[in-house]
Each structure stands twice: as structure tokens, then as C-alpha cells.
Amino acid sequence: MGNKRSWISGTVVAAMLSVSSWVPANAAMVTTEQMVSGQVRDARVAQVQGFLARADVKQQLETWGVASELAEARVAQLSDAELERLAMNIDQQPAGGDALVVIGVVFLVLLILELVGVTNVFTTI
Amino acid sequence: MGLRTLGASLRRAFWPAVSFVALAGLTACAVAPRLEALSLASLADRPQLELTQTPFYPQELHQCGPAALATVLGASGQTVTPETLADEVYIPGRNGSLQVELLAAARRHQRVAVQLAPKLDAVLAPLLEQRPVLLLQNLGFARAPRWHYAVLVGWDAPANELILRSGGNRRERLSLTRFVQTWDLGGRWAVVMADPRQPPSP
Numbered sequence: 001m002g003n004k005r006s007w008i009s010g011t012v013v014a015a016m017l018s019v020s021s022w023v024p025a026n027a028a029m030v031t032t033e034q035m036v037s038g039q040v041r042d043a044r045v046a047q048v049q050g051f052l053a054r055a056d057v058k059q060q061l062e063t064w065g066v067a068s069e070l071a072e073a074r075v076a077q078l079s080d081a082e083l084e085r086l087a088m089n090i091d092q093q094p095a096g097g098d099a100l101v102v103i104g105v106v107f108l109v110l111l112i113l114e115l116v117g118v119t120n121v122f123t124t125i
Numbered sequence: 126m127g128l129r130t131l132g133a134s135l136r137r138a139f140w141p142a143v144s145f146v147a148l149a150g151l152t153a154c155a156v157a158p159r160l161e162a163l164s165l166a167s168l169a170d171r172p173q174l175e176l177t178q179t180p181f182y183p184q185e186l187h188q189c190g191p192a193a194l195a196t197v198l199g200a201s202g203q204t205v206t207p208e209t210l211a212d213e214v215y216i217p218g219r220n221g222s223l224q225v226e227l228l229a230a231a232r233r234h235q236r237v238a239v240q241l242a243p244k245l246d247a248v249l250a251p252l253l254e255q256r257p258v259l260l261l262q263n264l265g266f267a268r269a270p271r272w273h274y275a276v277l278v279g280w281d282a283p284a285n286e287l288i289l290r291s292g293g294n295r296r297e298r299l300s301l302t303r304f305v306q307t308w309d310l311g312g313r314w315a316v317v318m319a320d321p322r323q324p325p326s327p
Contacts, residue, residue, distance in 0.1 A: 061216065063218065064216045064217060064218025064219055065216070065217035065218045066215075066216060066217065066218075070212055070213075073213075074213060074214075074226060074229070077213075077229040077230070077232065077233055078225065078226075078229050079229075082225045082228070082229065085225065086223070086225055090223070093223050093224065093225070094221075094223075094224065094261060094263070094270065094272040094311070094312070095190075095216060095219035095220065095221030095222060095223055095272055096189055096190050096193075096221050096222055096224075096261055096262075096272040096273050096274040097187040097188060097189050097190055097215075097219075097220050097221030097222060097272065097273065097274075
């Protein structure tokens with residue numbers, strides 16, 4: 001009986017020792033090859049995403065009437081982060097340019113009010 | 126009889142009316158900002174300031190992006206015409222220009238567009254270093270926006286007004302209240318052009 005017990009405990013000790021000696025060896029394996037291959041993969045994925053974003057944004061600019069060679073040059077100026085942000089929501093981004101239209105609308109309203117006789121802003125009209 | 130009931134209803138309405146007027150007064154105070162109330166120390170020394178040397182390019186229809194960018198690039202020492210910039214930032218199908226493309230076009234002309242903190246004093250401070258500020262306004266409503274780029278070139282604290290190059294207007298004087306409204310609705314976006322060799326002080 002005592003012999004059997006010591007056999008079991010010996011096996012357990014051997015197993016634990018082998019496990020503990022295995023763990024660092026395994027970690028060393030991960031840090032070298034797998035990490036490098038992971039980084040290469042991440043870089044490739046980013047490259048492909050950047051390429052797709054570039055194509056998306058360029059196509060959208062052309063749809064909006066920007067000449068093809070201008071669109072090409074403009075997209076080339078954007079950083080990867082800017083491209084990805086644009087590719088995600090280019091239609092929702094504000095496009096500034098409308099001051100004259102607003103002034104026109106306000107002026108029209110004033111003019112109509114004046115002509116109808118509600119206001120008397122332009123005394124010379 | 127009729128007069129007496131009228132008097133009674135007026136008495137009943139008196140305190141609600143007083144509290145309504147007081148409340149309206151309070152909210153008016155809360156939303157009407159004053160230039161003098163800002164923490165910017167130099168405002169006390171220079172109640173009026175205007176960068177009169179800033180170039181002015183009157184805007185073509187919808188092309189406030191190229192015009193405003195040409196204005197701040199010119200002030201930073203890079204003379205570029207709005208026509209050149211229109212090829213780099215204007216989008217015919219959107220009747221306007223995107224913020225990201227303005228930043229990219231600045232880089233193309235050897236300038237770094239530095240985005241400012243979304244606070245009023247952060248937007249005024251660059252004027253002290255002779256840097257006009259390019260900013261985005263929403264002249265419409267949150268649901269029906271009218272996006273517009275303008276260039277801040279000065280302030281007038283006694284009148285509580287700001288001075289901008291805007292659209293076809295060389296010196297637009299805008300009340301601070303109206304400016305804050307339009308700038309708030311535009312997402313408080315503002316940039317200055319910096320020569321990479323002379324970055325702005327933080």
C-alpha cells in the first residue's frame with residue numbers, strides 16, 4: 001500500500017514539475033514567432049482597409065462631381081485615420097459653403113414682408 | 126361685475142407673471158455671453174483688436190471653404206488663390222467643402238492646421254499672436270444645417286461683437302451671442318494655420 005502511495009505521489013510531483021518547466025518554454029514560443037506573424041497580419045489588414053477606404057472616398061468624391069484626377073490627388077493627401085473616418089460617414093460630415101444662400105433667403109423674406117406691407121424696413125422701396 | 130372679475134383674474138395672474146418675467150430674465154442672462162466676462166487676461170488690456178492685415182477673398186457661390194482657407198493661409202505667409210484651393214477642397218455635389226479636406230489642403234501648402242480647444246477664450250487667444258482663426262458655423266438649425274466657414278479676425282469688447290471675414294463680407298460684425306449660437310451648432314470646430322517651424326503657443 002505504502003509503495004503504491006509513494007508511486008502516485010511521485011507521478012504527481014513529476015507531472016507538476018514537468019508542467020512548471022513547460023510553461024515558460026511555451027511563453028517564449030509565443031513571444032517570438034506568433035507575435036511577429038500577428039503583427040505582419042495586422043499590418044496587412046490595415047493596408048487592405050486603407051486601400052478600400054481610399055477607393056470608397058475617391059469614388060464618392062467622383063459621384064459628387066469632382067474630376068477623377070483631382071479626386072485621386074485629394075485622396076492621396078489624406079492620412080489613413082482621416083480616410084477611415086471619411087469612408088465611414090462621408091455623407092454625414094458637414095460641408096461648409098452656404099452663407100450666400102442664407103443671406104438670400106433672409107433678404108427674400110424681408111422683401112416679401114416689405115412688399116406685402118407688414119414691415120417698413122426699406123423706406124426707399 | 127365684469128370689472129371686478131377682471132380685477133380678480135389679474136390679481137390671480139400677478140405672481141405667475143412676475144415669476145415668468147424673472148425666469149425669462151434669468152435665462153437671458155445665462156445665454157447671453159459677454160466678452161468682458163471671459164478669463165482671457167489680455168481682453169482687459171486690449172478691449173478692441175483687429176488683424177486688419179488679414180487678406181480678404183470674397184466668396185464665390187458656395188465656395189466659402191476655399192475662400193476662408195486662402196484667407197488663413199495668406200495670413201500665415203502662404204499666398205494661394207481660392208481658385209487653386211477649390212480644386213483641392215470643393216465638392217460640387219455637396220455645394221461645400223469637408224473639414225478633413227481643408228486640413229489636408231493646408232498640409233499640401235506646408236502649413237499645419239492646429240485644432241483649438243472648443244472654448245471661446247481658446248478661439249480668441251490666437252488673435253494675440255496675429256493668427257486669424259478658421260471656424261465652422263451652422264447658420265441654419267440643428268435639423269436643417271447651413272454649414273459655413275468664416276475667419277475670425279478681431280473682437281470689440283465694449284460692443285460685445287466679433288469681427289469676421291465671412292462670405293462676401295470683408296468685415297462682418299457679429300454679436301457674441303449670435304456667434305456662439307452658430308459656432309455651437311457647428312460643433313465648436315476651429316483651427317489655426319501654423320508654420321511647422323513656428324508652432325502656436327499652447
